Amino acid sequence: MSSEIKVDTISEKTSANGVVIDGVTLKDSKIGGTITIPGSTGTMALTSDISAGGLTYVGGINQTSTAATISVNNVFTSAYDNYLVLYHSLTANGTQCQVNLRLRASGTDVSTGYVGGRFYASLGGTVSGFVATGTSSFYAMDQTTNGPDRSATVMQIYKPQLAMDTNYSAYGFSPWNDGTKYFQNCYGVLENDNQYDGFTIFADGTPGEEIAAKIAVYGYAKS
């Protein structure tokens, strides 16, 4: 038997605990009120949110010990076109280094065909400039032992899993070894029609310069 209640308003009138409807407690029907769902599992979402998508975590790593390179494999798939990568530096060996990104397929990095550059400016606006970033990788950020855990960058990688050029942009903030703090905006394209399923982040190549970082990769919903 089905039943239905049709009224204009249901007012929560209890003094303390609210109204329980099928295990869900409603307390104070106003902004700032409380909806309590019992247990620690389950999902709360609006139907419009689900259909529209948003950002979905697809992989990453919390690497607390340093290594020469950190790779994240099998995160670019047909499920998404574009990706967001959050890179938060944890520790760094070496005085200062430049951190770069290479795309990879089936565990092999690609080291040719990159075109890009970066704008940078120091906090306070006394220094600014633009430099090309070479053909062997995208530029991600500066990293030093001078507060490496204060360095972070946001990278966006466009359609890496499709057989066409892959675009890249990034912006971040990090201190240099003399204490100056820099904003950086980086842009580029990997000019070939290959498909990629992951990426590698690495310091500029000087032995002893290593990185540790928390990396999170998210896919942008297609719609």
Next chain:
Amino acid sequence: MAVEDYIAEATTDVEAAKPIMKIEADGTDVTESELTDAEYTLRINDLAAYKNYIALEKYKDDRQRKYPSIPDQLDDIFHNGLDAWKATIQTTKDKYPKP
């Protein structure tokens, strides 16, 4: 000098630093292993390119980081004249000489 001229030096440095380790994440699996031969070669090329940058290009970046801002330089010229401005700029040029 060119990048190729630093390959031997970079090879020596990388050989001395072995084993160089890498981290790979695949889902929840995280593995640490030594670089492959191909990755060591890439590392050597990266280091040679970096050495070439240090030798030929880094002074430009160093100078750019240390020059006063354009407004400060204009202010310096206005208040102190071209000779004083040139002396200020020369200080940075002397600190980071052109190779």
